[in-house]
Amino acid sequence: MTAHSQRPVRSTPTRRAAAIVSQTGRGRDTARTIRVPWSASSVAQVRRSLVEDLEERDVSTTVIDEAEIVTSELVSNAIRHATPLTDGMLRIHWKVKAGVVEVEVTDGGSETTPRPAPRTIWASSGRGLRIVRSLAHEWGVTEDRNGSTVWASLGGPSRRRSH
Numbered sequence: 001m002t003a004h005s006q007r008p009v010r011s012t013p014t015r016r017a018a019a020i021v022s023q024t025g026r027g028r029d030t031a032r033t034i035r036v037p038w039s040a041s042s043v044a045q046v047r048r049s050l051v052e053d054l055e056e057r058d059v060s061t062t063v064i065d066e067a068e069i070v071t072s073e074l075v076s077n078a079i080r081h082a083t084p085l086t087d088g089m090l091r092i093h094w095k096v097k098a099g100v101v102e103v104e105v106t107d108g109g110s111e112t113t114p115r116p117a118p119r120t121i122w123a124s125s126g127r128g129l130r131i132v133r134s135l136a137h138e139w140g141v142t143e144d145r146n147g148s149t150v151w152a153s154l155g156g157p158s159r160r161r162s163h
Contacts, residue, residue, distance in 0.1 A: 031095035038084030063155035066135045067101045074105040083108035100155045109147040
């Protein structure tokens, strides 16, 4: 186990769940980009790829767990509420710098700008962006003619809880 982690360190390499299509930078500050089909089965693929990569970079367990949840919510929301990119895919990009993980999920856009749903006690869905907002120290949406990118930054100073 690493000094930051309670997760076991794998002794043998595993096959990545989704192919990394782009990698920039060096060492721990490397950015990764993957493309996955616009399909519910892609959520687990993205989660596995992200977690494996962050574990290899010795990111803290807390930040890995939060990044896993946030990324799952962002990918799920893109599949549920948006359209795919023109090639039928989603783009997921993440980078780590000084212990902060920044994640972006890009889709083909939707008719409305993503925003947290109003709080309701009995609703069976609609909590995704509220979860993102509570775990990320920053998050937002950028839109252009090609689609929407919802991003979140984790592991930095939190406005909602003390460390």
